[in-house]
Amino acid sequence: MAKAPDVASFDFNILLATDSYKVTHFKQYPPDTCKIYSYFECRKGKSDEFKETVFFGLQYILKKYLSGSVVTEEKIQQAKQIYELHFKQSVFHEEGWRYIITQHNGHLPIRIKAIPEGNIIPRGNVLFTVENTDPKCFWLTNYIETILVQVWYPITVATISREFKKILAQYLHKTSGSLDTLEFRLHDFGYRGVSSQESAALGGAAHLVNFQSTDTVAGLLMAQQFYDCQMAGFSIPAAEHSTIISWGRSQEKDAFEYLLKQFPSTPISIVSDSYDIFNACKQIWGDDLKDCVEQRNKDSMVVIRPDSGDPVETIIEVIRILEGVFGSTLNCQGYKLLPSFIRIFQGDAINLHSIEKILNTLKNEDWSAENIVFGCGGALLQKLNRDTLNCSFKCSYVERNGKGLDVYKQPVTDPIKGSKRGMLTLRRSPDGSIETVEEGKGNPEEVWQPMTLDLLVAVFENGNILQEYTLAEVRSNAKLQADDPQCFKPSVELLHESLLKGNS
Template sequence: MAASDYNFLLATDSYKITHYKQYPPDLSKVYSYFECRRKKGAQFNEVVFFGLQYLLKKYIAGRIVTEEKIQEAKVFYQMHFKQSVFDEEGWRKLLERYDGCLPIRIKAVPEGKIIPRGNVLFTVENTDPDFYWLTNYIETMLVQMWYPITVATISREFKKILAKHLKATSGSLEGLEFKLHDFGYRGVSSQESAALGGAAHLVNFSSTDTVAGILMAQRYYSCPMAGFSIPAAEHSTIISWGRSREKDAYEYLLDQFPSGPVAVVSDSYDIFKACKHIWGDKLKERVMERSEDAVLVIRPDSGDPTETLLEVIKILEECFSCSLNSVGYKVLPSYIRIIQGDGIDLCSVEKILKKLSDEGWSAENVFFGCGSALLQKINRDTLNCAFKCSYVESSGKGMDVYKQPVTDPSKGSKRGRLSLRRNSDGFIETVERGAGKPEEDMLVTVFENGTILKEYSLDEIRKNAQLWEEDLSPAQHNQDHSSTLDIHQKHIMNGLH
């Protein structure tokens, strides 16, 4: 399943097309790997592996080299470099010998697996000695894996925080998969970013408005419907009624959506007056007529997230009362809830939930929406993603290779052929220098010579990424969570997957 609307020969950093002239003349094998480097004091100590299947299906699998594309690349690079450096002969040999498929083998961690930073996530090598230069030619595209990995990782960190507070203040994890809503579609750089990032969030949650992510999960990860939403107002649908008819706008929404949930942004003018005098007075009976299945979700959208939300929930308590749940925390009536979608990131959601619990409120009362902090305020250095060569073969002899910059030891790279295993202490670790045992290797061959050999459904990926008891421990949240000695004996948390 290869893309037909792009030229693979042009989908790389341009300098890479000159590398076939730079390797040792007798080279026959280049073996490289991808990792999220371990960094002292890093915010995240483990990563969620996700997104490779999409890149392989969309851009790398099948017949992706044609004579027409070779000629297009030849003309382009002649103009770009102002000299003849394009390997036309090499690409034509690939076309003739492999019908335009790539003689490459990729082994990778199963998608959705949680891996401590500093470990190999996938390896790439050429399967034909004539195409040793191809391994790192595709680095540019494969390193874009940094984006879905980073989004999936951040989304899971949100899930840890939400699960911890929900469990502590309600006694269960019921509804956790809907606690963080993806509001990020409009805030990303492109449709493809929305698709990749949106799908990465769906590894951990089922709540989203980013249609592109749902479609990606459907088309590339065999999930008919991965995410869900509810009817929701925006400021234009409220202020179009005029300030004097704010109550009419709200009432109209209750009329339009009588039997299902509806979210109403309520800060167009004064969020506190709207909650106290409109929702809690003029429309109080209309609100109370609703049920848990037709819940009204009030959305503040400005001001300090913590202070505003606390004030709103106190006003709603005054107007609608509350009850205590099984673990002694306050819960609003089931027909009314709050969603905070402004100013949400990992720090603010922790702050809000802690403040709520300190004031005696259960996390059951609130939902969160996140946009740029989830899908856009990240880059390749957020998880220090890198692709490096670690092994080569020349004249039939193998050699472990590496980089070791004297100015930055953290950029030192791994050596030799790599495998990933769980050791006798339960820690996931990378075995270097070809010393790993094949039967212990967690890396799976997913691609070889143009063909995808292993696919994962979103359901499988979600199971791989599920939370465990230790994920809810505050002590583990900022520590290296790589010890999983008895992970197979642990019970999945209540209500998850």
């Protein structure tokens, strides 16, 4: 029996970054196979909650794990020993991996085409394709499925974050007439709630596609290192319960006052529900420290943070108390606005449903959405999985002895899990919609220029990154269409221009 190697002595090993059963698949394909072609999509689901997706995160995976000379003799030996122990027999394709070293200098003979990152694509369309470039490495295409499919996470976070943005944009526009502060209306509080540092980085960066407000430092570093953005998000000084209750209950006012003195010229968020949020707003903020609060301005505002109770009921009561103490004015849309030196921050129990309920209740009470900023953690970065958007990777085309064959699955028990067939093209139809065209389908007599261009861009080939996107470009692709505030759909013109640019 082989002795287990010291895993800590090796760098990341792509040979080990797969599901166990895939190690045996090189023996399962037809013996004359020379090409395997697969694709990734977010299938249409039974729920219509998310009709479109934000494509983001593949660039990180390619740069971090797949680019360059990733196959070495040391890694082959490590994988060989691990799999012999794991399977209790010799099933590892040592010869195939060594061929990649000798013939490709350890570079993966793979071609990947993908939609430009940040683009908004309706569910049910191909997002990227993968194929082998060396006929002897047909087995490699689906070997790397496992690590490629992990792009589901940043795609899902970016998609959910953008849904938050749509809701916020709609109410902000209705009640204030301006979207100037939209990108700072949802703060990422998810760092501690995710499963790992890498999750925090990927999820945090995915949120930053849509917003510029975060406390997840790992996401900032991800955006800086892999998407060429020096500083992607911002924050302000903020209290937590430990910094308040360490003063003792009898000195809550002293704690608040001390914080105001420590941060006199910057916005400061102060959690105020350690004991009694309503007393804190009415007595401490509204009486004891009223003069101190009123001396501040929009650049040094006090942000009151409730952090418990029913969010709708609590926020309505808090804003009524603050209005009674500090007054309010009407904005250009006829909605009430607290003085610029004081605002509310709600970071507890926020999800897509509760945020809309809160904003709708405020609107019905004649309050502008300008009065409140939100924070979100678990519902943004953690309460999701691969099935949230039905992310799937499937083989659709093979070549055997040089002859092509369109392949697919079509389970009689679940039509939703049927897969596409053939080599795929993503294009824009004459009516402006995006559609996936399967090889051999469509009308060959249609002449569309430049609409017939494949919107999938070659991003990776034979170990080399062919196309990179900055976060600025990703954000531009993902931005909302501001001239349609009722729907805030992605701009057709902007999307088409960016896709054409990627193909140039």
